[in-house]
Amino acid sequence: MEEKTVNIDIRKDLFGANEDAAALNAAKFKEHGIKVFDIMGSxxxxxxxxxxxxxxxIADDHKILMLAGDLATRIDADRVSSHGVDTVQINTGTACHLDARMVKVALNEIPLSDYDVMFIENVGNLICPAGYSLGAMKKVVVVSVTEGPYMVRKHPLTIKRADMIVINKIDLAQALEFDVDALVRDVREVDADIPVLKISAKTGEGVRELAKQLGI
Ligand SMILES: Nc1nc2c(ncn2[C@@H]2O[C@H](COP(=O)(O)OP(=O)(O)OP(=O)(O)O)[C@@H](O)[C@H]2O)c(=O)[nH]1
Ligand SMILES: [Mg+2]
Structure with missing residues (x-):
């Protein structure tokens, strides 16, 4: 049988309303002087x-807010809260990503000018969140060595829309015989200029450099 591939083109105007809401969020974040990072990944x-x-x-010299997106729980918000950080939870129910309107509503009552930095943890998913800007200063995509070698090549749009790629769990690379540099090359194939950082969130390797590159 002949091999056939069908490319689906999602219409741009589907995302137009979200882009407008994201621009309003971005303006609000700027007005309140808070640096906001959208952390995405599977x-x-x-x-x-x-x-x-x-x-x-950074907690010693920054007041931090964490906004957690999760289908049903506040497990991640509670984990971050245990570090003395204020948190807001959005439970999306069936939605596989946050959108700008959800973020706006969740932050309605929050005095944003009390904070210097906000980390938004998007719903765990490498596909859907990339299509929905939230108004963050930077979109950071976290991939890791435990997902197999193809996730960058299989998700070029997510990589294209990101501002920074973080390759996490490098402490496990050797045990998993994972070629981290090959993954970096895959990123480069999609975007020659995007910053790529190899880190271990567990051991802390590379985390200071990441903070530096985020400007925090
Ligand atoms: N060895 C190692 N384990 C890690 C590292 N980062 C995270 N983990 C572990 O990987 C598992 C998942 O980490 P999480 O931080 O919960 O991952 P997540 O992306 O927030 O997951 P969801 O919110 O469910 O999408 C946990 O058991 C972590 O301890 C790392 O750098 N090295
Ligand atoms: Mg999480």
């Missing part, structure tokens, strides 16, 4: 662990 890549590591690193 389930289990280490988004929460990374946020915990960043919080530990």
């Amino acid at each position: 389930v289990g890549t280490g988004k929460t662990q990374l946020i915990e590591a960043l919080c530990d690193l």
